Amino acid sequence: MVRVTYKKLFMGALAALGLVAGMTASAQEGDMSREAIAERLKPVGQLCLQGDECGAAAVAQASPSGGGQSGEDVYTSVCAACHATGAAGAPVRGEAADWTSRLEKGMDTLYDHAINGFNAMPAKGGNPNLTDREVKDAVNYLTEPVRGEDVAIDTGDSEGEAAPAAQAGAAPAEGEQQVAAASGGASDIDGAAIYGQICMACHDTGAAGAPKLGDDTAWAPRLEKGMETLYDHAINGFNAMPPKGGNPGLSDAEVQAAVDHLVSSVQ
Structure with missing residues (x-):
């Protein structure tokens, strides 16, 4: 007959308890590791197709006039190539001397030139997908450093966007x-x-x-x-x-x- 002492039973129970605790901790650590890895691999952006709701709020806040890209975004992606370098005689953002004679013509003239093209500048900077509103916001951003505070600008507060077919220079069907x-x-x-x-x-x-x-x-x-x-x-x-x-x-x-x-x- 095998005699089991209380000491051996106690030691066996401790060993079993330690094994269970170790396995539990390992499983929890594994779950945490998987979560950490998934978090690190999570994409920084999200593909959002037209009609999807993802990112809609961010887009709505992008432009101060209530929709589309902000003027700064349009300037950076479309206008900066010339207006940050002076290429093709473009007035450089922030250079007051470049803008004096142009600002004298009025903001409406600058808006018209940017939307419909003027001299070497193509209509809408060469991006026909931009709305008139986005182009105007880009002009506002472009002239901001050299524009007097008394100069009235179009912010779109009381303007409805014209239908694409009615816009000046719209391409024929x-x-x-x-x-x-x-x-x-x-x-x-x-x-x-x-x-x-x-x-x-x-x-x-x-x-x-x-x-x-x-x-x-x-x-x-x-x-x-x-x-x-x-x-x-x-x-x-x-x-x-x-x-x-x-x-x-x-x-x-x-x-x-x-x-x-x-x-x-x-x-």
């Missing part, structure tokens, strides 16, 4: 573009006006090797390639010239009209 192209619609478009807004920055000065308006010598080898080639280069881009002069909102027919105006000066 796809069907209209096809009809215009098929009928040589460029003849009904003011190519000189488009040239004055988009093309003249390079083609009046010869910047980046662009053939100047009226320069027979510069245009001679280009005309030999034919008008279809010139249209293609203007629409799709060629060498230093961006597609559609940097304004993707232009229709092909409008670009062709601008090319016709350029070519007419040497024929």
